[in-house]
Amino acid sequence: MSEQKPIAQQIEERFSALLLGLELAKQLSLCEPNEDQPAFATDSDGRQLLMVEKVARRDKKLNQSSHQSFLDQLQDRIQDEILIRLDDRLQDTEHLYNKLLGVHENLPDILDVMSVRAASIGRLEPLVATVSWLSTDLIKMINMPKYRRTNSKGKVIPVDNLRVALSFLGLENLKMVIPSLVFRRWIPQITDPYPSIKTRLWEQAIGTGLACKKIAQVCQLDEGHAFTLGMFHEVGKLVLTRLYFRLFDEVVRDAVHEAHEARMKEEHSALTELTPSGTGLLAIYDKYAASVSSRLIKRMDFRRVCIAPAMEEFAANLPVREMSPMGKVLRQGDAYNKYRMLKTYRLINMDEAKMYLRDLMMPAGALSLLKATDLRHLNLTFDEDQEAS
Structure with a gap:
């Protein structure tokens, strides 16, 4: 029996899956699946299959399995090439900053x-x-x-x-x-076949920004800086998402051309069936996202908005007790918003939540304040006597 993963790792993996889609996240949050199998093969309306039908279906399944195995091998080769090119593209911070993210100079x-x-x-x-x-x-x-x-x-x-x-x-x-x-x-606009990525990245950013703002209020830190830090702490994912989908198209296009030139009909046909790998994208997020965010925020070269050191601590995955006050705010705000998003989609229970949040060293009063806070909308406030001109 395999050893159970630490609760923090389970929650992080479940949250990452939520970025791709709710169904995938639900699969990760389930307990042991029901492995009961019917005593005999049946078709969709429950009719018991004749032996000849069983053989035909078995052969079809074997053929499908063989084809799927071939597709999986091609997918692995495409992913390996994407990683090689990704490593190279990530070296150019200026290109990431000015072209892929498109940060205005002012x-x-x-x-x-x-x-x-x-x-x-x-x-x-x-x-x-x-x-x-x-x-x-x-x-x-x-x-x-x-x-x-x-x-x-x-x-x-x-x-x-x-x-x-x-x-x-x-x-x-x-x-x-x-x-x-x-x-x-x-936020990238085209993330097919994972359209939910756009929505989830927004929910993650706005929720973390608002959670950080509230925690900073309790800690008497600059709330504006904390909000900006929480809002921008996943810019790395935005860049990696754009880059991954572009590289997938680029690598597949090159592979299709090579297969055509070599007259490899089966491979040429199979390549057109491939779609971007969700697990491949999540692996890229896990390896690169925080460090890319740190580099991009540092590149912004703020003179007054002091958030780059906190982002660097977050990217280095320092223990909470070793982080600066603003670094702790980010770690706490990020984790709390993940909990709230998972709770919204019924992907976490209270026992898991308590274990996940227990080691964050949340400041006194923060959890009760956060519990009463809407983390999905800005909820702007205006003075009653504010003039319109």
Whole structure:
């Protein structure tokens, strides 16, 4: 009988599976499967099979098994080549930062300006204006039914001016709104055949950001820095996701060309059946994601938003007791949000949750505060007397 994995490893693997799809995560969270088999072979309507049908089905199954074995071998070869090329591409941090992630040159300055005590909308506006998509998204956001203003007669006041949009949101809200809009912009849009990746990566980022913000509040640390750290701590997964799907297409295309040139009809046909490997992508996440996030956050070269050292500690997987205060916030916020996401999808029980969270050294009062916190929405707050202009 195999030795049971530590609870933290079980939960991390289950959470990783959730990124690919709920059904896969459910399989990992189940107890022993039911291995009872029927005493005799039956078809889909329960009719007992004749011997000739049994033989025919057996032969079909063997042929399918042989073909699947061939596909599995090809998949392994494709994955090996992807890893070789991935190792090479990951060496170029500038390409990852500027091309794959697409960080605007003024983004670090925008976040830095918001974090200083003398921050003002006047200092922020010209920087935000240089990022055209961000300006557009902020104005669109303010005109959403949830946020738009009305005059004394109940008539909607449309906003088409960046200064007005920034003023209405206010600096404290913008410390959450801007990092979240940036992260959403970075999320890959094509992840077939795993469409849930986009949703889960967003839930992971926003939830960790909000959890870190609350824990930082308890610890009397900078809540804006903590939110940005939690929001950005998985940028490595965004880059790796883009890179993996591009490399899969590239490697398969090259393999198809080689098979065509060599007139290997069976291999040529089989290659067209392959799809990106979910387990292959998860293995890449596990090996590279945290370190790539650390490199990219360091590359942002913040002057005021002091989050790079904490991300470096997280990537090094230091024990909680050896981490800096902000490093602990990230470790705690990341783990707590994973617990909450698994709980939402009924993939963790209370005994598992207690064991998983027990060693995190959560500060006094943090768990009760987090329990009452919505980790899926920003829940912005506005002053009642705030003017729209």
